[in-house]
């Protein structure tokens with residue numbers, strides 16, 4: 001019995017690895033250096049037109065000036081977990097005129113490689129998933145969007161697809177020249193409108209749009225820890241800056257219970273009945289806390305490989321003071337913040353009007369005053385349990401534990417301690 005069970009697991013793992021190898025072999029080389037000998041392209045990584053990496057490298061030698069220049073592309077990564085406010089941070093980057101933004105492309109890696117093991121803790125699964133994720137990210141930072149096609153189901157025909165995950169969250173993919181449904185003045189296209197009105201996504205045009213922009217930003221919620229990204233961060237062809245976004249795990253739990261109603265059904269039963277179901281999947285909570293602890297500990301220990309490349313942001317700080325925190329983020333990135341970012345913040349946070357209050361992207365709901373609203377939604381039992389499970393990371397990030405239901409519900413007591421995390425350089 002045990003033996004056959006193991007055999008099934010082994011088979012499953014082998015098939016994942018084989019699928020991945022097949023994908024790697026069948027698709028374009030992801031590691032190309034400067035593709036075409038032109039000033040525009042030389043600072044970038046491989047593009048889809050590139051035939052051979054050797055040619056590419058020769059091209060680069062013609063323009064050594066551009067390959068490692070202060071003015072080269074910044075590869076921005078928002079490293080987060082689901083329901084930690086990452087869509088909000090993503091939008092702060094997406095609104096910038098010089099940034100090409102992608103919303104969670106690793107979704108496609110996960111659904112292709114590990115369809116049913118969505119939060120697998122199995123070490124072998126995790127290695128495959130991470131290896132594939134790093135390769136994909138490396139390609140995407142180089143604007144090689146064709147590489148993503150191998151993970152999209154059904155496979156795009158003629159480099160065209162309707163199935164890119166959350167295409168509508170990316171401004172560049174909803175505007176000219178990628179989508180001609182809106183005029184040049186329609187700068188704030190709603191995600192749903194984009195999906196409804198734009199024709200299928202032409203990946204060639206999308207890749208061109210990516211190359212046109214000075215920087216690339218990618219939101220990632222499927223990489224557990226910053227340590228898993230070391231190979232990317234140290235890659236000399238990239239210029240990675242990681243914004244690690246964290247949030248009070250009690251807030252994450254509450255938000256997930258509201259959002260992922262099926263997956264977190266037993267937690268809702270706990271909340272409704274006051275009794276913890278015996279078969280509750282506690283890893284839905286413990287994994288978040290362990291990953292945060294590991295990741296933040298690495299980041300805050302200031303390893304040499306993260307020097308100048310790591311910034312820790314607490315969602316609660318961003319909610320309290322969005323404009324100031326956003327300026328700090330742009331400061332860290334070394335980019336000037338532009339007017340459209342500022343305007344987006346004005347419309348989407350506290351000063352917002354009725355109209356924008358039921359806004360797109362699902363970000364408004366979560367921003368500003370709502371960062372601590374979980375306190376009114378979780379029962380004291382659940383909070384107590386979460387605090388016990390996550391006490392290390394709560395302490396590390398400056399989130400206060402409550403000792404009674406009264407404290408929990410008393411909103412005039414803030415549970416967020418003042419803490420300043422300065423990026424180290």
Ligand SMILES: *[C@@H]1O[C@H](CO)[C@@H](O)[C@H](O)[C@H]1NC(C)=O
Pocket residue numbers: 065069070071
């Ligand atoms: C490359 O860097 C040098 C020195 O950092 C700078 O003077 C030059 O303007 C940069 N080149 C471009 C094309 O921006």
Ligand SMILES: *[C@@H]1O[C@H](CO)[C@@H](O)[C@H](O)[C@H]1NC(C)=O
Pocket residue numbers: 157158
């Ligand atoms: C792809 O393009 C070719 C040539 O334009 C065309 O014949 C074919 O029907 C297209 N395939 C699909 C699935 O659209």
Ligand SMILES: *[C@@H]1O[C@H](CO)[C@@H](O)[C@H](O)[C@H]1NC(C)=O
Pocket residue numbers: 158159160202203204205
């Ligand atoms: C996608 O865009 C490219 C570049 O403009 C064009 O050559 C190609 O025909 C387009 N593909 C489709 C399927 O329309």
Ligand SMILES: *[C@@H]1O[C@H](CO)[C@@H](O)[C@H](O)[C@H]1NC(C)=O
Pocket residue numbers: 406410412413
């Ligand atoms: C809430 O906390 C404040 C600050 O500690 C305290 O003054 C107040 O009495 C508390 N309110 C209730 C209802 O316990």
